[in-house]
Amino acid sequence: MARYLDVHPVDPQPRLIGQAVAMLREDGLIAYPTDSGYALGIQLGNRDGLERIKTIRQLDDKHHFTLVCRDFAQLGQLVHIDNAAFRAIKAATPGPYTFILPATGEVPKRLMHPKKRTVGVRIPDNALVQALLAELGEPILSSTLILPGETEPMTEGWVVQDELGHMLDAVIDSGECGSSSTTVVDFTSGSPEVTRYGAGDASRFE
Structure with missing residues (x-):
């Protein structure tokens, strides 16, 4: 059963953030709240975790996974951005947006769209996520936690724990969570x- 971490939404406790990041580094799979609902997250090199996410969400190989970034500098290392896109994305971040862009060589091929060689990237406006990213020191590979047959993400930690705790390593609950997808x-x-x-x-x- 997943470890349940009750984290302060504005001032996340370093000890609990450290525990969550340690799980990521040990190839764990976590569920965490963002500004757009709950997400499933793993470290970039976690092949087994990627398959676990696909199983939970029943995803195929054409699904765009998202690299959740701490800031624009980190995002810029992962995708190619022309001047027009740069201005538009810079003005909208951090925020509840996911951007699909051509991936750079920094992104493992298995994370890209198989034909387009693209990947999703985003910078959340959320103190908990920012704390996780700062401690981890690299992007978190994520997928919005939308269960098969549903259209909106899960939004409550205790519900995630109750329904999916047996399939996860940790569930982070900070009490505050967006209710719509990016x-x-x-x-x-x-x-x-x-x-x-x-x-x-x-x-x-538009």
Whole structure:
């Protein structure tokens, strides 16, 4: 059963953040709250964790996983961004948006879309997530925790623990969590295309 970590939403306890990050580094799978609902998270090199996420969410190989980044500098190491995309993304981050962009050589091929060589990236506006990223020192490979057959992400830690605790290594509960998925914006064609409407203001990209 997953360890249940009750973390302060504004001032996350370093001890608990350290425990969660230690699990990530030991190839654990965690569920954590973001500004757009709960997400499943693993370290980038965790192959087994990737398969566990696919099993929980019943995903195929064409699914875009998301690299959750601490800041724009970290994001820029993972994807190719032209000047127009740079300005638009910079103005919208941090926030509840996921951006689909061509991946750089820093991204393992198994994390890219198999044909397009693209990947999703985002910078959440959430103190807990920022604390995790600061302690880990690298992006977290994530997928929004939307169960098969559902359209919205899970939003309450105790529900995640009750339903999925047997499939996870840790559930982080900070009491505060967004209730809608991110707005997804695809920049791979050269101009922004909103492919999923969610918590973010999509009009700025239309």
